[in-house]
Amino acid sequence: MSRDTTLGTGTRSRCSVAAAAAVVAVAAMLVLPGTAHAAYRHRAESGYDTTSSKSVTATCGPGEELIGAGGRIRNGNGGVRLAAIVPGTTSVVVRGEAYPGHAEPWSVIAAAICAPDDGTPRVVEVSPAGSRTASCPTDLVLSGTGFDLPAGVPLAGLVPDADGASVTVRTAFHQLGTGPVAYAICVQGIRASSAIDGARYKRFATTSPGGTSSPRMVTVQREWEDEFPSMSGVGGEITALPDPADLFPAPVSDIFIDAMMPNDDGSQVTVAAVRRAAVGAGPSVGGDAAAAGNGLRSVDRHSVDDDTLWTVTGYSTDHDIY
Numbered sequence: 302m303s304r305d306t307t308l309g310t311g312t313r314s315r316c317s318v319a320a321a322a323a324v325v326a327v328a329a330m331l332v333l334p335g336t337a338h339a340a341y342r343h344r345a346e347s348g349y350d351t352t353s354s355k356s357v358t359a360t361c362g363p364g365e366e367l368i369g370a371g372g373r374i375r376n377g378n379g380g381v382r383l384a385a386i387v388p389g390t391t392s393v394v395v396r397g398e399a400y401p402g403h404a405e406p407w408s409v410i411a412a413a414i415c416a417p418d419d420g421t422p423r424v425v426e427v428s429p430a431g432s433r434t435a436s437c438p439t440d441l442v443l444s445g446t447g448f449d450l451p452a453g454v455p456l457a458g459l460v461p462d463a464d465g466a467s468v469t470v471r472t473a474f475h476q477l478g479t480g481p482v483a484y485a486i487c488v489q490g491i492r493a494s495s496a497i498d499g500a501r502y503k504r505f506a507t508t509s510p511g512g513t514s515s516p517r518m519v520t521v522q523r524e525w526e527d528e529f530p531s532m533s534g535v536g537g538e539i540t541a542l543p544d545p546a547d548l549f550p551a552p553v554s555d556i557f558i559d560a561m562m563p564n565d566d567g568s569q570v571t572v573a574a575v576r577r578a579a580v581g582a583g584p585s586v587g588g589d590a591a592a593a594g595n596g597l598r599s600v601d602r603h604s605v606d607d608d609t610l611w612t613v614t615g616y617s618t619d620h621d622i623y
Contacts, residue, residue: 341365341415342563347397349375349408356385356396357408361415366423367391368488369414369445369533369618371570373560376407379515379578383409383456383559385449386535388425388486391415398452400577412563414445414533421489428470428483436467437487442502443468443618445534447484454481455557455577458538461616465492465502471538473554486534505532505570508614511542515556515576519615522569535561536616537572541609556611563617572615 347357361367372386372395380403385396397409423444428435437443442465450456450472458471470483491501507519523532541553560573 342565342567343413343415344410345413346375346410347408350406351399351404353399353403354384354396355409356394357411358392358394359411359413360392361413364418365391365415366418367393367413367425367445368416368423368486369535369563370395370447370486371412371414371535371562373410373562373571373573374407375410376405377403377559377575378405379575380405381407381409381559382450382557383561384452386411386447386459386484386561387449388445388447388484390423390425393447396449403578410562414563414567416533422487424487426485426487431480433471433481433483434467434469435483435485437465437485440489441487442466442490442492443485443534444488444490445486445618446536447486449482449484451479451481455554456537457553457557459483459536459558459561459616460538461504461534461536461618463504464494465490465504465618468536502618505617505619506614508540509612511610511612513608513610516559516573517575517611517613518560518571518573519613520569520571521615521617523619532563532567532570532617532619534616534618535563535570535572537561537574538614538616539574539611540614541611553609553611556609558613561615570615570617572613574611574613 343359345357345359347355367388370386370388370393372383374381374383374397381397381399384398387394393411393413395409395411426435443461446459446461446468448459448470454472457473461468468483468485470481472481491497491499493502505521507521509517509519537558539556555577558574563570
């Protein structure tokens with residue numbers, strides 16, 4: 302099953318050809334309240350079944366290029382990892398992988414954030430071998446992010462830097478062999494540290510309260526109410542709060558990010574993290590009722606005996622801030 306959603310629909314006067322031309326002329330200079338500016342979200346969903354690994358591709362429309370991407374797991378309930386968000390020139394592939402013992406149906410959802418191809422430079426950079434950081438060329442700035450993880454490795458963080466130069470993927474552990482890969486979607490713009498005058502890159506962030514409950518979710522909102530709704534980059538990070546009684550704290554490997562999704566109108570990003578479910582624990586909810594819209598629903602299926610305090614931080618960038 303797939304669904305494609307485009308942001309913003311133009312309204313033209315039908316009174317006369319002259320009036321229509323006037324409306325188009327004004328629209329070229331002004332952005333009407335409640336409409337998106339230059340960015341469009343295209344959404345696609347995989348099959349909803351018990352297949353252990355599945356992927357889905359969201360594709361930009363004709364004449365558009367990818368400037369950002371997002372993805373999430375539906376009905377994973379702590380039993381399915383968000384394993385990859387791999388951006389390309391005009392599309393993004395999102396992959397999900399179920400842990401052994403997860404027997405419930407689930408799906409993976411991809412979101413492609415696209416803008417008209419106006420001829421300005423846009424490139425996708427990949428982290429070099431042995432590195433978890435993908436960096437933009439010095440004359441470009443970060444617009445979107447992505448990652449690809451080895452089998453069995455959960456996502457602990459996808460963190461765009463505060464300057465707009467790079468993005469880093471984090472995991473609590475990685476297996477021998479192929480390591481995690483980060484992707485940076487780079488566009489023309491001004492970095493936060495630049496001495497050049499003009500609107501510059503800004504990273505938005507929101508952190509949840511600390512606690513032991515799962516799932517944990519945050520919404521990253523654009524900074525200004527009248528700002529053009531066109532968030533393009535997503536990110537997230539899990540932080541385990543230190544226990545003063547633990548002299549040798551170990552990385553938390555059973556908590557992972559399973560959603561980093563921009564909403565339909567481009568005004569906010571939702572980031573969710575969950576603790577890995579115990580095999581065969583508890584029933585789930587959601588099912589077909591959770592398929593509509595962007596609703597993120599999950600179930601607390603992990604052991605309530607774990608008293609680890611943790612937070613999730615959501616990140617986003619807005620391509621119109623540049």
